[in-house]
Amino acid sequence: MEILNKIFLGDCADILKEFPDNSVDLIFTSPPYADQRQKTYGGVSPDEYVDWFLPRSEQLLRILKPTGTFILNIKERVVDGERHSYVIELILAMKKQGWLWTEEFIWHKKNSYPGKWPNRFRDNWERLIQFNKNKKFNMYQQQVMVPVGDWAKDRLSNLSQTDKTRDESKVGSGFGKNISNWLGRNLVYPTNVIHMATECSNRNHSAVFPIELPKWFIRLFTQPNDVVLDPFVGSGTTAVAAAQMGRCYAGIEINPEYIDVSLNRLTQIQIQLPDIVEEQEIYQTS
Helix, strand or coil: CCCCCEEEECCHHHHHHHCCCCCEEEEEECCCCCCCCHHHHCCCCHHHHHHHHHHHHHHHHHHEEEEEEEEEEECCCEECCEECCHHHHHHHHHHHHCCEEEEEEEEEECCCCCCEECCEECCCEEEEEEEECCCCCCCCHHHHCEECCCHHHHHCCCCCCHHHCCEECCCCCCCEECHHHHCCCCEECCCCEEEECCCCCCCCCCCCCCCHHHHHHHHHHCCCCCEEEECCCCCCHHHHHHHHCCCEEEEEECCHHHHHHHHHHHHHHHHHCCCCCCCCCEEECC
């Protein structure tokens, strides 16, 4: 089945079965969280979430290239006053399924509103969990480097002898640093905390992440013409990000209304970038 630059209408549990083996370079997605967006997707009980997700992750494991990466944006919810463990349970179940839990990124929502509940404060972060099939995978770290910052002007202006060698951790953690390695650098590697504002316009979707979020991971894990898949594509943000960056996209969405939103957005990209996006098609399973 041809998957490039197409949006598929249906349940990804079914449609993914038609995707070729080892055909996708990056999977970036935010599936419905447990019991949330019930009006849109019906909601899945936290106690049933792992069993619901595993058939989908099994297919994702099959279609991801050996050098590819799966980024899962997911968050546990609070049930009866405590955080439910379904995200942790899902990670452990996916490890048994054959996935490697390689890394975890934190998306810090810079513009989230303050607030509280009787026993906790409002979250202003979300997880982005990285899974791989192999320990060796494609990663282009130079593509996400950031400015070194003003702190370097003072910190690097007068180095001590200790700063010029690898200074081992004083608490015996095994970590160390050589401050002089930053001399003369304008760009440095980021941490795994991504500071990014939330999407201000929800595009008629109940949960839209900013387009810069998938773009950050597309830069990190893919090159032009690689294939980026979002099996819960929603309003098409991941597909639009991939198209704008010269990657091929594939998306799956169960809600026909969001399919229309995705295709309208991709049509605008086609007008602006005709050499990148050649077609948008809807495929519907019976």
